[in-house]
Amino acid sequence: MSGYVYMMSDKPRGVIYTGVSSDIHGRVWDHGNAVQKGFTSAYKAKNLVWLERHPNIVLAIQREKSLKRYRRDWKITLIEKLNPSWLDLYERIDEIDNPYQPHANTQMVDDYE
Secondary structure, eight states: OOEEEEEEESSTTSOEEEEEESOHHHHHHHHHTTOSOSHHHHTTOOEEEEEEEESSHHHHHHHHHHHHHSOHHHHHHHHHHHOTTOOOOGGGTTTOOOBOOOOTTSGGGGGGO
């Protein structure tokens, strides 16, 4: 089962929330409909602006932890490579195939082949 790392926002270059899930459709729907009280509901970050597919949830969690340490401007660049207009991608989740590809010299490259 694939794992996904995703980013939610309230508006272009607004608040950015980074999350991980094995059920991307359900989790993003929950955020968009403020099912649970938390960061995304408090800051109205209900738009899916970026997502990345991983072979399994363990690798997705590792990537999420890494992304959370990155600077905001780096995350904005990452989002704008996939989604320059910061459109809500929820309706297009199944059309977007953005698999993560680690650098060839990293230890986990074999996990992605």
